[in-house]
Amino acid sequence: MNAPETIAPAAVKTGKIMLVGLGPGSNDHLTARARAAIAEADTIIGYVTYIRLVADLVEGKEVIKKSMTEELDRAIESLDRARQGKKVALISSGDAGVYGMAGPTFEVLFQAGWTPDSDIEVEIIPGASALNTCAALVGAPLTHDFCAISLSDLLTPWPTIARRLDAVAYADFVVALYNPKSGRRTQQIVEAQRIFLRHRDPQTPVAIVKSGYRPKQRIQLTTLDKMAEADIGMLSTVLIGNSNTFIKHGLMVTPRGYANKYAVEDGERNTHDGEQAGRSLSTGLNGWMAAIQASGRNAAELAAEYRLPEDYIAAVLQAEVPSEGEENEIEG
Ligand SMILES: C[S@@+](CC[C@H](N)C(=O)[O-])C[C@H]1O[C@@H](n2cnc3c(N)ncnc32)[C@H](O)[C@@H]1O
Numbered sequence: 001m002n003a004p005e006t007i008a009p010a011a012v013k014t015g016k017i018m019l020v021g022l023g024p025g026s027n028d029h030l031t032a033r034a035r036a037a038i039a040e041a042d043t044i045i046g047y048v049t050y051i052r053l054v055a056d057l058v059e060g061k062e063v064i065k066k067s068m069t070e071e072l073d074r075a076i077e078s079l080d081r082a083r084q085g086k087k088v089a090l091i092s093s094g095d096a097g098v099y100g101m102a103g104p105t106f107e108v109l110f111q112a113g114w115t116p117d118s119d120i121e122v123e124i125i126p127g128a129s130a131l132n133t134c135a136a137l138v139g140a141p142l143t144h145d146f147c148a149i150s151l152s153d154l155l156t157p158w159p160t161i162a163r164r165l166d167a168v169a170y171a172d173f174v175v176a177l178y179n180p181k182s183g184r185r186t187q188q189i190v191e192a193q194r195i196f197l198r199h200r201d202p203q204t205p206v207a208i209v210k211s212g213y214r215p216k217q218r219i220q221l222t223t224l225d226k227m228a229e230a231d232i233g234m235l236s237t238v239l240i241g242n243s244n245t246f247i248k249h250g251l252m253v254t255p256r257g258y259a260n261k262y263a264v265e266d267g268e269r270n271t272h273d274g275e276q277a278g279r280s281l282s283t284g285l286n287g288w289m290a291a292i293q294a295s296g297r298n299a300a301e302l303a304a305e306y307r308l309p310e311d312y313i314a315a316v317l318q319a320e321v322p323s324e325g326e327e328n329e330i331e332g
Helices: 032-040 048-053 071-083 102-111 130-138 158-170 188-197 224-229 284-295 299-306 310-318
Strands: 016-021 043-047 062-066 087-092 121-125 146-150 174-178 205-210 218-223 236-240 246-248 251-253 262-265 268-271
Touching: 016 032, 016 071, 016 102, 032 087, 032 121, 043 048, 043 071, 048 062, 048 087, 062 071, 071 087, 071 102, 102 121, 130 174, 130 205, 130 218, 130 236, 146 158, 158 174, 158 188, 188 224, 205 224, 218 224, 224 236, 284 299, 284 310, 299 310
Parallel strands: 016 087, 016 121, 043 062, 043 087, 146 174
Antiparallel strands: 174 236, 205 218, 205 236, 246 251, 262 268
């Protein structure tokens, strides 16, 4: 693979690279802008499976199919065609910026000396990522803090992945696991389960969505202790709930936290004593003091539990907490 030649700055844009996110892979979930970008393009570049997803839109265009491992080649090829004045649609499933082609493309462009003022225009066209689409198929699992971790160790060393898994399992995030398993990588999901079980209840709800919004779609609801036994493959996303996530009537839901402030009884919403709509919880930044009072533990013990430096907690406890402004916030 040869390094691309340097790009000269130019006032007039000639070629264009469009980083197109296709969404999950069904026509209904392809955005209007993504469809228009593909229509506008002279050249379509992408992984064979993704090109198949938009086969009916690419007729009459130059189509360059690349294999899974040729990501940098796809980016270099795009730059090459854009330099010839072509409009290139470089397609990714989901969103091009989420484990997709956007990062590698900018790396190749920067290496070639490209800047936003150069003669090649770059447009990123967002698509719904697997975590959004898979969540929509199983209920509302991402309604509180969440993160995504890829279990692929093809480019990231396993110790880095393991450290991130441990940190988020401990910190009680809802987690979307991308690239959980492939024909060759079968043990990463077992290791992820082992790390999670060190911090989470074995009964923590887990949803596994395989080929979401595609003809072979399969949805499994299970628990953390059984997660690794489920049918998981290259086209699966695994959603692990937090300590409040529950499954009801076949739907996985993570509460937003309204129960901390309100009680809903007989269809009426009542605010708990001392709480106010649109304002921080009454404990506010003094939550540490409330936690000490509620648990009977001291700052050092809380520091160990929350994995925070003891001097941080001590400093917050000593600080004068400014009163909140007048403006109410939307609780969301
Ligand atoms: C290289 S990543 C690409 C992610 C993509 N850019 C996105 O934003 O969704 C491939 C992984 O995305 C997830 N994925 C992509 N499409 C999916 C689908 N239709 N159903 C379930 N998971 C999917 C799987 O975890 C798969 O291993």
